Amino acid sequence: NAGVTQTPKFQVLKTGQSMTLQCAQDMNHEYMSWYRQDPGMGLRLIHYSVGAGITDQGEVPNGYNVSRSTTEDFPLRLLSAAPSQTSVYFCASSYKREVEQYFGPGTRLTVT
């Protein structure tokens, strides 16, 4: 099993550009989530999904969109990148929200 995979590993965007961060898992997990990690702030939940076709907002959803058309994939879209979105983004999955999460390797995003 590959576990949770994320692409790309690194990305530099200019302000106003859009892009999609990819996340896939092969563990047949229903629950998937996106976090951003910023120094001194830990991980903050952006969006999550409890199954295909169902998504919901987390703690910091503004500026991001998600969709969940399959159990395996959970892409995160930045609609119009801003410098405040410079961060490390982690995707995670689990069979339900209340149990331990399995994390991907992360995407380091810089917005200039």
Add this chain to the structure above:
Amino acid sequence: AQSVSQHNHHVILSEAASLELGCNYSYGGTVNLFWYVQYPGQHLQLLLKYFSGDPLVKGIKGFEAEFIKSKFSFNLRKPSVQWSDTAEYFCAVVGNNDMRFGAGTRLTVKP
């Protein structure tokens, strides 16, 4: 919304010293508790978890944590740290269908 506090932002220890990292949370109901570790350049991995039962839980690599319900705490301990324990440690709490992470504690172990 519930909150999770990790009071130690950066801890520096020498090898063989004992470690205790604090974690406190605000939610008063039933909780699931976790400690994750992030080694330099790597993704988060589960160290240990508590759902119910014995409040003293043991995890990987000699780590343990104690759930004290009356203090809303879930402190992480290790009797003797190694240089390879240098990492960032995150406490996470799930309560009322809401998961929150603490800000993290960076541990540096000097050889």
